[in-house]
Amino acid sequence: MAEPETEPQTLDELAAEAELDFSEAEHDELMALRAERDELKDRFMRALADAENSRKRAERDRREAENYGGSKLARDMLPVYDNLRRALQTLSDDQKAAQSALIEGIELTMRELINVFKKHGIEPIVPEVGDRFDPQAHQAMFEAALPGTRSGDIIQVMTEGFYLHDRLLRPAQVGVSSTPAS
Secondary structure, three states: OOOOOOOOOOOOHHHHOOOOOOOOOHHHHHHHHHHHHHHHHOOOOOOOOHHHHHHHHHHHHHHHHHHHHHHHHHHHHHHHHHHHHHHHHHOHHHHHHHOOHHHHHHHHHHHHHHHHHOOOOEEEOOOOOOOEEOOOOOEEEEEEEOOOOOOOEEEEEEEEEEEEEEEEOOOOEEEOOOOOEE
């Protein structure tokens, strides 16, 4: 049979039950020990919380270093992408036919560079003419009034932009319409 549950007792109650008689000095010493215990428990809990916060901060810093540590290298590789893209865009059909092996090599290099970018979380920002200007992803290189467009429409794309995971690595460079509303 289970024993009846009783309320927890204080040391004073236990001492009275055991018919112990504490002197005033012993009682003061006991109270000082309790206060010290409570202070040490509080310091321990704070140290535990600090350790947990440090662990979380270190984990966040590790993730950020993993995701964004190569941003300088990635930014330095963007002109290589731009130059390969420009080289492929400027070729005429006659040049493509005459230099097919060279062109194929440039295209393969471009595809490999795009694959490496994707592997490392680098995604292009590819605005189209007619899209709305987004200051979070685009950099306006010039403004011009162009008939048939609305103010804030992209009228020319100079270079693509890029995100590194969720951070802007480079904004897309665009021309924007300043045509006043009619």
